[in-house]
Amino acid sequence: MTAGPPRGRRRAAVLFDVDGTLVDSVYVHTLAWWQAFRQAGYDVPMADIHRSVGMGGDRILARLLPADRDTDRDSEIMTSHAAVFSTFWPSLRPLDGARELLERCHDGGLAVALASSARERDLDVLRAVVGGDAVIDAATSSADAKESKPAPDILVAALKALGVRASDAVYVGDAVWDIYAAGNLDIPAIGLTCGGTSEAELRDAGAVEIYASPRALLDNLADSAIGELAARVRRS
Missing domain, CATH: 1.10.150 (DNA polymerase; domain 1)
Structure with missing residues (x-):
């Protein structure tokens, strides 16, 4: 498990899958x-x-x-x-808007974590591809979980690293396995179709919102589940 630069404790968080969600892989x-x-x-x-x-x-x-x-x-x-x-x-490239999405979540007062099933070495490479280390508070890999997705272990590890409750988090992923993992913790999950899974499949798996890409989510962030979470934090 790795963490970003030290910063003040944040009360709520956005967790991100990486492969297919932030990186076109x-x-x-x-x-x-x-x-x-x-x-x-x-x-x-x-x-x-x-x-x-x-x-x-x-x-x-x-x-x-x-x-x-x-x-x-x-x-x-x-x-x-x-x-x-x-x-x-x-050859790996970030999906359009990936780094900016992480930055916007951070600027909105939310902690940012990568909750991925990737091997630790692959995750290091993927983080470098995204280029958002300055705003990433924690990152979990397959080494941090006993069971892989759709089990929620990796998300649990990310929440523990951040000190954030599941009720104060949103998860963003591109596969039905991401949506199922979040559902096991009652975490609202936003689905992205840029990994090749259809909107219908993601919605059937339990996604609360669907967007085509990180850029599309970024363009609608204020009205999304992430925007609602950030507004709740500001009111508290």
């Missing part, structure tokens, strides 16, 4: 998993992989591979995925 992960599966002798359709991205690697394997497989090879497959994904690090 979902389809890179899809390709990396597809290649890792093929190297291990499994032919898994990319469409199935894409719909699983957002879970932790352990859950992706359990969801997509045969139950009677040799699970001793699971770590090898996850290592292959990590190796392929790392070759794309130099």
Whole structure:
């Protein structure tokens, strides 16, 4: 778990997924998993992989591979995925408005945390891509959670790092697994379709609002669940 520069305690927070929410990397992960599966002798359709991205690697394997497989090879497959994904690090780009969205949340009096299922090394790279370290109060990776999304462990770790209650938080993510994780804690979740998941799927999963991208959310921030949270903090 990592934190940003020390600053005064904030009473409410916005938690963000990273892959597909702040960084345009979902389809890179899809390709990396597809290649890792093929190297291990499994032919898994990319469409199935894409719909699983957002879970932790352990859950992706359990969801997509045969139950009677040799699970001793699971770590090898996850290592292959990590190796392929790392070759794309130099090409990763933030989604439009990502850094500005983090800054606006911070300027509105809210703590900002990254609550991601990414490996710690990948998360370091993704943070650098976003470029918002000056306003990020905490960041959690797969190392901070016993169970990966859709379990809420990573969000719990982020809230603990910030000292903020679930009732004083909003979560932003791009996958149904993000929305389910937030729902397990009764945290309002905002869905972004820039990760390739449809508005209907995100809404069915429980998202309270849907936007196309960080930029679209930023343009409507005052009227969003984040804007409502910031207004509540100002009134208190």
